[in-house]
Amino acid sequence: MSGTQSKLVRSFWIALALLFAADMVLIFRYTPDERSMGSIQKIFYLHLPVAINTFLACLIAFVASIAYLWQRKGWWDDLAAAAARVAVQLCAVVLATGMVWGRAAWGVWWTWSPRLTFSLVLFLLYVVYLVVRSSVEGRERRAIIGSVYAIIAFLDVPLVWLSARLLPDIHPGSVQLEPAMKLTLAASFVPVTLLAAGLVFSRFVLNRTASAAPNSVPANHPKNVPNPPFLAGAKAIRLTDGAL
């Protein structure tokens, strides 16, 4: 990364931190409390934007996986892996904030309602995706298996989306907001979406770097030294070229 690119990246993250700070001020200082739930409803301004961005990250992984199977270009696979990794992180935030909200609003940390269950399944599906990727040897094989898996895993996203609308669920399917709350919600989407995009991009660049240098350790590195004679029959020590 050149000096100018480094400065641009740094400026982006600083601007994003400021944007988050401004959003916090908007949420906690200027947005009125909801009538029935009170201040607990303010969790919504983090929970919903992160949830929507989780779906977007899953969508990117899905589209990139289809594109990889179609074109067989490595960078599609790197993008799918990056989006899936960020989807796991975002989904963890959705589950954590949802659990805290559930405890405050319903009195329980967790309940097996359709939306909560499908959300947990979504999180686990993408965790397994990362585990599967790291356990498959060979870049192309890993990419093909990962792509097929990501396409199947994406099928859970519509289930999460539709579950609270179509099935009886304690989780609300839609909410009515006052104009000031709508404005805050719309404003909250900006920093969260930019953060999600920044995370996917950073992870993607790291994946590309790892892919471009399959053995990024120098030839004289101790890890590349052949096995000692007493381990001659053992599997040779190899460096993984994988990237999550």
Added chain:
Amino acid sequence: MNEYVIAAYVIGLLLLWGYAALLWLETRVAARRQLHVRKSNGGRP
């Protein structure tokens, strides 16, 4: 302010920005490693 709201925001923002910090560190390590490899290989990537 309700303690649940504070907890949700602290956990949520820590998870998000913690991962961003981790990626930033990883990027720096990758850049250093590349530099090291380049030096060891006599300037070749």
